[in-house]
Amino acid sequence: MAKVLMKGNEAFGEGAIRAGCRFYFGYPITPQSELAHFLAKRMPEVGGTFLQAESELASINMVFGAAGAGARVMTSSSGPGISLMQEGISFIACAELPCVIVNIMRGGPGLGNIAPVQSDYFQATRGGGHGDYRLIVLAPSSVQEIIDLVWEAFVLAEKYLNPILMLGDGLLGQMMEPVELDEEKEFFIPLRPWAASGRMGGPKRIINTLYIVPEEAEKHNFKLNQKYKEIEVKEQRWENYQTKDAQLVLVAFGTAARVCKGVVDYCREQGLPVGLIRPITLWPFPDKAFDYILSLGTVRYFLSVEMSTGQMIEDIRLAVDGRRPVHFYGRFGGMLPVLTDVVKEVKKLLLKEEP
Amino acid sequence: MHEKKLTIFVGNLGSGKTEIALNFALFLVKQGYPTTIVDLDIINPYFRTRMVRHVLEHMGLKVVCPRGELANADLPSLSPAIQSVLEDSFDYGVFDVGGDEIGATILGRYKTFLLKDSYALYYVINQCRPFTRDKASIIKNIHFIEKSARLKITGLVSNTNLGWATDIETIFKGHEVVKTVAAELDLPVAFLSIRRDLMLQVSMRLNEDIFLLPLEIFMQPPWYYGITDPLLKIPQTAKEIPR
Numbered sequence: 001m002a003k004v005l006m007k008g009n010e011a012f013g014e015g016a017i018r019a020g021c022r023f024y025f026g027y028p029i030t031p032q033s034e035l036a037h038f039l040a041k042r043m044p045e046v047g048g049t050f051l052q053a054e055s056e057l058a059s060i061n062m063v064f065g066a067a068g069a070g071a072r073v074m075t076s077s078s079g080p081g082i083s084l085m086q087e088g089i090s091f092i093a094c095a096e097l098p099c100v101i102v103n104i105m106r107g108g109p110g111l112g113n114i115a116p117v118q119s120d121y122f123q124a125t126r127g128g129g130h131g132d133y134r135l136i137v138l139a140p141s142s143v144q145e146i147i148d149l150v151w152e153a154f155v156l157a158e159k160y161l162n163p164i165l166m167l168g169d170g171l172l173g174q175m176m177e178p179v180e181l182d183e184e185k186e187f188f189i190p191l192r193p194w195a196a197s198g199r200m201g202g203p204k205r206i207i208n209t210l211y212i213v214p215e216e217a218e219k220h221n222f223k224l225n226q227k228y229k230e231i232e233v234k235e236q237r238w239e240n241y242q243t244k245d246a247q248l249v250l251v252a253f254g255t256a257a258r259v260c261k262g263v264v265d266y267c268r269e270q271g272l273p274v275g276l277i278r279p280i281t282l283w284p285f286p287d288k289a290f291d292y293i294l295s296l297g298t299v300r301y302f303l304s305v306e307m308s309t310g311q312m313i314e315d316i317r318l319a320v321d322g323r324r325p326v327h328f329y330g331r332f333g334g335m336l337p338v339l340t341d342v343v344k345e346v347k348k349l350l351l352k353e354e355p
Numbered sequence: 356m357h358e359k360k361l362t363i364f365v366g367n368l369g370s371g372k373t374e375i376a377l378n379f380a381l382f383l384v385k386q387g388y389p390t391t392i393v394d395l396d397i398i399n400p401y402f403r404t405r406m407v408r409h410v411l412e413h414m415g416l417k418v419v420c421p422r423g424e425l426a427n428a429d430l431p432s433l434s435p436a437i438q439s440v441l442e443d444s445f446d447y448g449v450f451d452v453g454g455d456e457i458g459a460t461i462l463g464r465y466k467t468f469l470l471k472d473s474y475a476l477y478y479v480i481n482q483c484r485p486f487t488r489d490k491a492s493i494i495k496n497i498h499f500i501e502k503s504a505r506l507k508i509t510g511l512v513s514n515t516n517l518g519w520a521t522d523i524e525t526i527f528k529g530h531e532v533v534k535t536v537a538a539e540l541d542l543p544v545a546f547l548s549i550r551r552d553l554m555l556q557v558s559m560r561l562n563e564d565i566f567l568l569p570l571e572i573f574m575q576p577p578w579y580y581g582i583t584d585p586l587l588k589i590p591q592t593a594k595e596i597p598r
Binding site: 003004005006007010014030031034037038041042113114115116170171174175176177178255258259261262336338339 | 368369399400401402427428429455481483484485486488516517518519520525576577578
């Protein structure tokens, strides 16, 4: 077992290599360029293909092609680039092909800036492209968790034949943390009867996203929907942190969750019963975490802490379903919530303290 | 230790150049040398010298870096003040260059100002980083960087660490690799840099004559504030962080 110091962006690359991904197509954009930079060096070492496409549109369609031919494939970008990829993502979801897409979020809307935000939550979880489709969205919050979740992402992509979106922000991509790299696990690429990689005397293999007869399109949408329903039941992931006797439960993912863990520790030292739910899957949103905590009966308030003007809070409200009030604290445009400010919000609610 | 007026730090992405350049420059200030630090990083978008400019200036260091709006951009903008540091015959200059051969390209721009023997060009090594794990890969990277900087490395900086998870074994293991590289290339190891809280343990076990540079860690994600030096407990100045 070896310990190395890695940037978050590099960890996405190394995680993908270890998961057996041998094709990467991408286009540089701050703050995720180190991912491409890393794989440009690393892919040739393992006999893989790194290709810098001429645009994000080209990247995602190369991913579409490679996935259709049966390859284990990844791309990455930041908000503006992910927006450009939406058409391709919708096509891949319709064609039911596996791939992993990484979005290292930067300030928006528009060209925005290169600072860390979480404001692509809606785009990620609501399906930024057209049509009735869903992406499984994974949100790691440490460099170690990136390595572990990339493996998971490829497993889920191939289990459900669906694109997986990994959502991080610029800070997670840029920061360096020690990671344990296990001995490389043997990866296994199962038979791909759906891949358009030659008939071999069998039936025709066709990858199609055109359903011109409404009856057939409805049938296909129904099939996709059954799959999404199954994912919603089986694949919710989250972390509970000090939630057992908590009267106020913070809800945060990724970088905001790192800040919130500090908040929980600080509040606990002061005798304030505060806990944290950290969603790891943003879609499916971990409703079960809320049902469980509400069943304990101690919680009085939820406080959503986000690096956006309030996006995940909608899913929290749906999950809580009016059973408790859900409050919000956010910083945006590339500013980060800091411990002291979140603690102020906590005290306002718990102690009815005015700042 | 600092007989050269200009000290330039290069190295692979994430090898620790910025922390070392900052701490080395502050070390010169403490010795009474008028010193300017130059942020030549055109690679990193976030953890850059400019992020802690106010703290450094407060500590007596002059800082040359992109200002105003440009400080938040990922543009390769270079201040004309850089040239004055190179030409100044009085001030000491410490240069923090961006990572890898791509970051080092910038030095070619200043080649005419860098006369032979007038500067120290140090290559920073963290043996725990993915592309500099062993002697062969480190030497390969040194050659890449020398080629794109169009300058010869004059010394090595031994900076093996795992961030907060660094232990003494890690430091010594990495330092041994750095020494084999130094022997192979016939280069001196200029100094060994160690987080301040680990200094005592390292110096007790070390049996060689080498300069030890204690490090305060400046480039921290915001949830680490207050864990290191109280001087750096800066959520107020941290309004600028991280960019």
